[in-house]
Amino acid sequence: MRPKRLFVIIISIIVLFSFSIMAKKPPRLYNDLPGYLQDFKKTVERQAREYPDTFYLSATTGEKVVALTFDDGPDLDNTPAILDILGEAGVKVTFFLVGEKVEKYPEITRRIMREGHQLANHSWSHSDLRDLSNENILDKEIFPTSRLIARLTGNYPRYLRPPYGAIKDRTIELLEQKGWKIVNWSLDSFDWNNSQNTPDEIIEKVERYIHPGAVILLHSGEVNSSTVEALPELINRLKEKGYKFRTVEELIPQGKGDYLTIDKLKELSRTLGVAFVKRSNWPLGVIIGHEGLLIDGDLYHFVFY
Numbered sequence: 001m002r003p004k005r006l007f008v009i010i011i012s013i014i015v016l017f018s019f020s021i022m023a024k025k026p027p028r029l030y031n032d033l034p035g036y037l038q039d040f041k042k043t044v045e046r047q048a049r050e051y052p053d054t055f056y057l058s059a060t061t062g063e064k065v066v067a068l069t070f071d072d073g074p075d076l077d078n079t080p081a082i083l084d085i086l087g088e089a090g091v092k093v094t095f096f097l098v099g100e101k102v103e104k105y106p107e108i109t110r111r112i113m114r115e116g117h118q119l120a121n122h123s124w125s126h127s128d129l130r131d132l133s134n135e136n137i138l139d140k141e142i143f144p145t146s147r148l149i150a151r152l153t154g155n156y157p158r159y160l161r162p163p164y165g166a167i168k169d170r171t172i173e174l175l176e177q178k179g180w181k182i183v184n185w186s187l188d189s190f191d192w193n194n195s196q197n198t199p200d201e202i203i204e205k206v207e208r209y210i211h212p213g214a215v216i217l218l219h220s221g222e223v224n225s226s227t228v229e230a231l232p233e234l235i236n237r238l239k240e241k242g243y244k245f246r247t248v249e250e251l252i253p254q255g256k257g258d259y260l261t262i263d264k265l266k267e268l269s270r271t272l273g274v275a276f277v278k279r280s281n282w283p284l285g286v287i288i289g290h291e292g293l294l295i296d297g298d299l300y301h302f303v304f305y
């Protein structure tokens with residue numbers, strides 16, 4: 001019957017339309033936040049919309065996968081305790097490490113790597129990057145941290161979480177050119193906030209705002225023992241809800257071609273007529289760029305010949 005068919009068509013259009021809206025759901029910070037964090041929320045949501053391939057709050061997926069992320073480590077107590085819990089639960093996570101603490105605790109840093117977690121960059125000194133020039137951000141905060149992690153573990157992280165989640169647009173643009181990913185969070189556990197971070201409060205917050213593709217903010221610094229207490233139960237609750245755990249790079253992969261292998265590099269040298277030389281075998285030549293390329297944990301520079 002005609003009216004019936006028309007009804008089916010209209011319903012299908014509505015369903016398809018709502019799917020397309022769902023697919024385009026703009027990135028957001030899921031927490032209900034107090035007044036003083038409203039500006040922050042607006043800023044990061046705008047940055048995630050404007051730089052969709054560089055600045056992330058979460059992963060775009062309908063699958064029940066989440067990334068637990070731990071900032072401000074390593075330290076001597078909470079980070080090892082967290083690693084023990086994660087090992088027991090068989091969960092892989094991402095640690096956004098502070099360079100000056102990596103320098104202090106190289107053994108814990110290596111342990112994070114050995115146990116299969118992702119190591120990422122949380123600046124050298126935990127300064128607010130908005131107060132620094134782009135040049136200082138790269139040379140004093142970001143590059144030294146990734147170089148040190150690379151020296152210790154063989155992996156050069158190109159994932160950054162700025163301290164306090166705060167970064168200027170023009171710093172995002174600079175990092176975008178260099179192929180970095182900046183990953184904030186879509187769900188704040190508030191474990192950093194002493195007025196609401198009992199283990200129960202941390203778990204309650206995560207359960208309330210959990211969503212597919214969530215990037216969950218937690219901490220593994222010296223002061224975050226409440227996080228350690230909450231973690232086993234937090235993992236259980238998420239597992240009960242059917243969530244699987246992924247690292248940030250599994251949820252938000254670096255684009256193809258971002259990583260260079262030695263073979264690829266040799267091919268590129270022949271084509272371009274430049275040599276790539278390890279810093280340790282410093283040759284005579286013109287050095288271009290102050291960062292160079294890190295391959296297999298070694299810093300290479302371009303040299304004309």
Ligand SMILES: [Zn+2]
Pocket residue numbers: 071072122126163164
């Ligand atoms: Zn931090």
